[in-house]
Amino acid sequence: MKKLVVVGSGMSAMKVVDEMLKIDPTMYQITIIGAETVLPYNRIMLSPVLSGEKTFDEIKTHNEDYFATNNITFKPGCTVTAIDRKGKSVTVQNDEGECSALDYNRLVLCTGSTPFILPLPGKELEGVVSFRDIYDVEYMQENAAKGKKVAVIGTGLLGLEAANGLNELGFEVTVIGNMDSIMNMQLDSSSGDLLQKVLEEKNIVFKLGAITTHIKGSGKVESIEFEDGSTMATDMVVMSVGIVPNDALASEIGLQTNRGIVVNDTMMTSDPAIYSVGECIKHRGMSYGLVAPLFEQARVCAEQVCEVSHHIYTGSDISTKLKISGVDVFSAGEFANADDEVMCSKDHALNTRKRLSIRGNKLVGAVLFGDSTDGLFYFDLIKKQTDITDMRKTLLFGDIGVDAASAGAGGVEKMADDEQVCGCMGVTKGDIVSAVVGGCDSFKAVQEETGCATGCGGCESVAKQIFSFVSGAELVTKDTLCDCSTHSTEEVRHYIRALDTVKSIDEVRLAMDFTDVCDACGAAINYYLSSQFNASYVHNDAERPHNEKMHANKQRDGTYSIVPQMQGGLTTPAELKSLAEIAVKYEVPTVKVTGGQRIDLLGIPKENLNDMWDEIAAAGMASGYAYGKATRTCKSCVGTEHCMMGTQDSMGLSVKMEDAVWSHFMPHKFKMGVSGCPRNCAESTIKDFGVICTEKGYEIHVAGACGIRTKACLKDRFFEKEADVVEYLKAFVQLYRIEANYLERVMHFEERVGLDYIQSQLDTPEQIKKWADALPKTVKNPWVTTDHRQSA
Structure with a gap:
């Protein structure tokens, strides 16, 4: 068996290997050398990992089973120190300094690129980082703290993704750029301004037309200075101003380089036994940083290495289709030529904009903001240099040659099989077609097979249209409860509200023609049945989230944490003594005071949970529900009982609430x-429900939050009596329980329905009483309820 060595474990490297396995899985014994110590992952998805929307495990592209199944040797955390081209061997050094030699028949260099760091004074200070790999993300997460300031230098896609993720993480973010608009390589200035406004609404600050000249600090970053002499305090600087092809290894061994490893149309370097793919190469004078061209290169390379030459790589037509902070953006071709004719439309209500550049009766550029539905239609016109004379009057309306009902299918029918659909994962229309032909009978199955629409989500609409067109399945355009159903959340809730008798989760699925079962619909239906029927419905524990099944929070290492209830942060010496004795007895490794003024016992093995619950209950304490989608705690100051500034008995009120x-x-x-x-x-x-005590009574504040996103409460109303506060709380909670969607925080519920609506439902004492009386009077401590306890 021949031997193949791949230097690099990034997305282009792994695509080469994937394509080779499709062609001939037995031709080579494959060894992959990765500089990073982790499994291969989708670098495009680092921003969601940074913000906490995804975990690192969710963006891994290949696991240990993949390497074992395909008999591939994967060497993470290793560096290539030498290549003997004549003897065809590679010297590899691991992270412990040990060296070994690997022979090869073919060598593929996928060394990628390195972030360009501006050569500013102070660039070596602690806190100056790039946004390029999972280690950068981990550093930012480890250094996150409320109120910490970060300066992101760079207004391109990566810079904005970093800014968005850091903002979600809790940093105070300022984006700095030397141009007057953002994403100027992909967007015209007006579209860039629209995107900037969207990001500013999330409290991201922009400082444009500014040139950074100095990073200052003593050991670590403290401030940055600009060309005009002004300064800005900051705790971290993120550089995102471009990348440099990593061709150092190729240059050292004598391959032809020119600000990148020079390759021909077969991805061959100047050595016929060595190929190269990705951001490290220079092809026909061009380097590419987007996934789609890299994956095109990988397919050609795989064919060449496997000695089946079907295609050559002649370059890529580039379009950018992505989603930034929830906004669809599409860009293709040229849009900066002042001599071009321009067609433009804007819908202020929907915040969408369309700008088309025309030269000599041909479309040469398109920028779509807020709605990228027509992107592929315009991209096709640009690539084919179609004469648009006969369609000028309707060009701004998109592809109207097909009636509206079938526009999606008509558009995707005309797409070539090799046309890119998903930029994040490099998925083409042909990949989706093959997945459906291969047996994927749902869009979810297509996603699992191809990875399409699992990244930023900007391609989901087109991908679903292709799936529908190929499979004949009904096109689902509305937001559904989950992929098991064509029903929206509201339709599922409406069905459950209309029930006269209790049904099981499976009976609801059957009645509403669910095609499958999943955790998402199980937990949601379980909650909706519970809130509809209250005590007459018995929770289906098998369909609840893991922590709620266990009545404890699972930790990173597989152990659990227990948080007893401490109303208003109050406890007694006897309770503290009991908790201390229990913690000592069961060798609890970590005891922590939580942000909600309770005590958390961490690091508990599963087999100890039941016994510890027994002893905690015997000490007079109950579950604090820290693990559940439930009432957590009521944080309190000491109030009038102890504080000279206190105006009311805040501790007493918190206990009653x-x-x-x-x-x-x-x-x-x-x-x-x-x-x-x-x-x-x-x-x-910054709570879901907060009370500010005054000399005259109690201000009610609602719909705040402090987490990935911090949101100040909205002032709701004022009560003079403590009892009225408690009554209103019960009413507010019941309204939220009945009308909010499952997994919808109070702040998102308020943003969806509006504070005016909430106030209209709780406007009079009669309305408040009606909602408060409807709140079930159930008080359960699951730690002593045998039927609901987990079996160790």
């Missing part, structure tokens, strides 16, 4: 706070 709604399962976690005076020591104005 927690008693009123404790143990109720909610659409999502529900946090409360009571501050004894406007100084707000209990941080009540």
Whole structure:
């Protein structure tokens, strides 16, 4: 068997290997050398990992089973120190300094690129980082803290993704650019301004037309200085100003390089036994940084190495279709030539914009903001240099040659099989067609097979149209509860609300023609049945999230944490003594005071949970529901009982509030706070429900949050009496339980329906009483309820 060595474990390297296995899985014994110590992953998805939307495991592209099944040797954390081209061997050094030699018949260099770091004074300071790999992400996450400032230098796609992720992580973000608009390589200035406004609404600050000249600090970053002499304080600087092809290894061994490894149309270097693919190459004077051309190169390379030459690579027509902070953006061709004719439309209500550049009756550029539906139609006109004379009057309306009902199918029918659909994963129309022909009978199956629409999501609409066209399945365009159903969340809730008798989750699925079962629909239907029928419905524990099944929070290492209830942060010496004795007895490794003023026992093996619950219950303490989509806790300051500034008994009120709604399962976690005076020591104005005590009574604040996204509460109303506060809390909770969607935090519920609507439902004392009386009077401590305890 021949031997193939691949230097690099990035997306282009792994695509070469994937394509080779499709052609001939037995031709080569493959060895992959990766500089990073982790499994291969999708670098495009680093921003969602940074923000916490995805975990690193979710963006891994190849696991250990892949290498074992295909008899591939994977060497992570290794560096190639030498290549003997004449003897065809590679010297590899691992992270412990040990060296070994690998023979090869063919060698593929996928050494990628390195971030360009501006040569500024201070660039070596701690806190100056790039946004390129998972290690950068981990550094940012480890250094995240509320109120920390970060400066992102660079207004391109990577810079904005970094800024968005850092903003979601809790940093105060300022994006710095030397141009007057953002993403100027992909967007015209007006479209860039629209995107900037979207990001500014998320509290990201922009400083454009600014040139950074100095990074200052003593050991670590403290500030940056600009050309005009002004300065800006910052705790971190993220450089995102471009990449440099990593051709050093190729240059050292004598391959032809020119700011990249020079390759021909077969991806062969100046050595016929060595090929190269990815951001490290220079092909016909061009280097590419997008996934689609890299994957085209990988397919050609795989064919050449496997000695089946079907295609050559002549370059790529580039379009950019992506989703930034929830906004669809499409860009293709040229749009900066002042001599071009321009067609432009804008819908202020929908915040969409379309700009077309025309030269000599041919479309040469298109920029779509907010709605990229017509992107492929315009890209096809640009690539084919189609004469648009006969369609000028309707060009701004997109492809109207097909009636609206079938426009999607008509558009995708005309797409070539090798046309890119998903830029994040490099998926073509042909890949989707092959997946359907190969047996994928649902769009979810197509996603699992190809990876399409699992990245930024910008391609989902087109991908679904292709799936529908090829499979004949009905095209689903609305947001569904999950992929098992064509029904929306509202339709599922409407069906359950109309039920006269309790049904099981499976009976609901059957009645509504669900095609499959999944965790998403199981947990949602379980909650909706519970909130509809209350005590007469018995929760299906098998369909609940893992932590709720276990009545404890699972930790990274597989152990669990227990958080007993401590109303208002109050405890007693006896309770503390009991917890200390239990922690010592069961050798609990970590005991922590939580942000909600409770004590968390961490690192508990599963087999110890039941016994510890017994002892905690015997000490008079109950579950704090820290693991559930439920009422968590009511944080409190000490109030008038102890504080000279206190205006009301905040501790006493917090206990009454927690008693009123404790143990109720909610659409999502529900946090409360009571501050004894406007100084707000209990941080009540970033809670789902907060109370600020004053001399005259109680201000009610709702729909705040402090997490990946921090949102200040909205001031709701004022009560003079403590009892009215508790009554209103019960009403507010019941309205939220009944009308919010499962997994919808209070702030998202309010953003969807509006505070005016909430207030209209709770406008009068009669309305408040009606909703409050509807709140079930169930109080359960699952740690002592045998039927609901996990079996160790």
